[in-house]
Amino acid sequence: MATMKDIARLAQVSTSTVSHVLNKTRFVSEDIEKRVKQAAKDLNYSPSALARSLKMKCTKTLGMLVTTSTNPFFGEVLKGVERRCYEKGYNLILCNTEGDSERMKASIDTLLQKRVDGLMLMCSTLEGQEIEIFERYPNVPVVVMDWGPMTYASDKIQDNSYKGGYLATQYLIKHGHTTLGCVTGPLHRHQAISRFNGFKQALQDSNLILNPDWIVESNFECDGGYEAYHQLKATKSLPSALFVCNDMMAMGLINAAIEDGVSIPKELSVIGYDDIHLTKYMAPSLTTIHQPKHQLGNVAVDTLLSRLAQPQAPQRIIQLEPSLVERNSVYKIV
Template sequence: MATIKDVAKHAGVSTSTVSHVLNKTRFVSEEISQRVLAAVETLNYAPSALARSLKVNHTRTFGMLVTTSTNPFFGEVVKGVERRCYEQGYNLILCNTEGDLERMHSNLDTLLQKRVDGLLLMCSEVEGQAFDLFSRHQPVPTVVMDWGPMDFPSDKIQDNSHHGGYLATRHLIAKGHKKIGCLTGPLDKLSAQQRLSGFIQAMEESGLTINKNWIISGKFECEGGEKAFEELYSKGPLPSALFVCNDMMAMGVINTASKKGISVPDDISIVGYDDIKLAQYITPSLTTIHQPKHRLGQQAVDTLLDKIKTKRVSNQVIQLEPTLVERDSVKAVS
């Protein structure tokens, strides 16, 4: 593999001149520039990214820790991150934590040893835990994304989950429903807590009774929705409507209800949360709360770039607002 010294020798110039031509850091005559570029092409020279990163003290690489999940929500957010990194000339190293704290720390060690310029955290398994991310390394600029450890001191990009839960419940109330239940996610997750609090606010504002038998928690997966609905079904008469706190759970609910001969929305109406791409293609298509997933990813990268550029020490919280998407899973009642 050709080196910069080989290029300099072939072009009859110094290595510093080659560097100035390639990096455009100083004026070099047209004739010499052409000789250098011709030597680069002839020798098929490619500058060493590692050597350059050591010299300029940055790698133009971000690391991202994300919880592995079957939920397409994560994939849609990562797509937004990758697109924005590409647009800004950055590489992304993606590490799955598998929901495992030990693996998360191992991945973090690897990323910091590779001298990433910044970190994006989207691993909810560390939420609520007091831990020191940088116990063995120098801190690097970090942005915590929705589903990340919100107690960690860093910039944060998050969904207004309380308002989303409120919007979902208000929609069911506006459609005439009074007997409304809520299938939450795991209540050790901040997003699940906030969506439930939005549900409670909407019910209390409307003077509607909250039946505790109709509030059931489950995992944010299809299986979680299935098990939560089975538990709800075992407790007696069903509500006329459910706010299900994510779309994957809602799909599990619709499938399980169908197996029991319960029709959505004729027998029970459902509002989901996230607006994953699949939500519009199931039957019935799912009324849900839209999270701007691509914008969440893009905003996280932009915030990280700003923190690096300005060397800002202070931390900020950016909250993205959800919106309601009406489809076919909610029936109006008199």
């Protein structure tokens, strides 16, 4: 790989002159500038990003950790992150944790050793894990996305899951449903318990009884929704409507119900959560709670860059608001 010394030798100028021409830090004559640029072109010179980052103490690179999942939600958020990084002139290094705490810690260590300017974490399956590695890199800013309470200082981006759960349940009640069930995510996770709490509060506000037989804790995946339907069916009676706490489980549950000969939504209404792209094209299309996924990605990058610019500013919690998307999976009872 060609260096500035090689260019200087070919152009017959000093190395400092080459530096001034390439970095535009001092005026040089038109003839010398032309010779230097031609020499750089002839040698196929490319400036060293590593050398520049060491000099500037900035790599213009961000790291992101996600939990590998079949859920398109993560891919849609990642698309927003990648686009925002590109718009801001930053590179992105992505690592998967596979839901493994040791792999997460090893990935964080690798990213920090590569001198990323900051980190974004979206590994909610590992919620509550102690990540002592951050103690070794106290000056690297961290933004946590879609996660529960933190044991270390970081900015946090989250959706208002409680409000989303309340909106979903309230919508079912306004459509005349009085027998309601809920398929939750893993209740040790912040999102799952918040959505379930919103469900319970909406029932309470409408003086409706919560039937424990119609509450199933599941795993936020399609197979969990599929199994949840069979658990509910085993109780011998189904509610008229279900709040399923993410779209992946809702898809699995609807599949199981249709296989069982149950009409969606006439015999069983279903509302999901996330508004992943696929749900628009289901049959019936899924009524759901929209999470602003691209905005989540954008805000995470902007928050991290803001932290880089103002490292001493107080940590922030930024809450994004959910909204209802009305489609065809909820039946209105006259």
